Amino acid sequence: EAQVTQNPRYLITVTGKKLTVTCSQNMNHEYMSWYRQDPGLGLRQIYYSMNVEVTDKGDVPEGYKVSRKEKRNFPLILESPSPNQTSLYFCASRLVGGTQFFGPGTRLTVL
């Protein structure tokens, strides 16, 4: 089944404790993105990648890192999480110019 997977789905952590949210897709898509969704602010892009070893900042990259060592994986790294990074995170993938598929979401709470 064609899909985007994310792990974990739910995470509660404390300020400053490094964490990684994994994202994987099995559709051979070049383009992958991370978004955060907050009430009243909608979906905002954090980082995106147009192919392996090519990543770029989205609209709200501060406090996040990504890597794209393989085509199918695009992990999101929070080196030192803070409470303002409490949010719902979505990974997504697509062919350039094609429709975008979203992962199931990761609900992160930073205490």
Added chain:
Amino acid sequence: EDKVVQSPLSLVVHEGDTVTLNCSYEVTNFRSLLWYKQEKKAPTFLFMLTSSGIEKKSGRLSSILDKKELFSILNITATQTGDSAVYLCAVETGANSKLTFGKGITLSVRP
């Protein structure tokens, strides 16, 4: 800066009503406009529009794009309670194929 504005922000209708959701945009290097439906989970794809004046249709849902006036509408006829969701509009732009999302329209369909 690319902007995507959706209206209204929310609306409540009764089953059987017809609704029209609006999406206007001001962007550079337009490529396509996409509509998504989001229930209590990840957004799911509805339509991709690239050409003006050509209606896309799927069951009771339809959408059309006006590239001269820079807007799109999503129509839902004979609404059902299962249509209750947040409807997201996104515009794809530029060589990097970036997606910019509007804040979404919350539709509630009452029995």
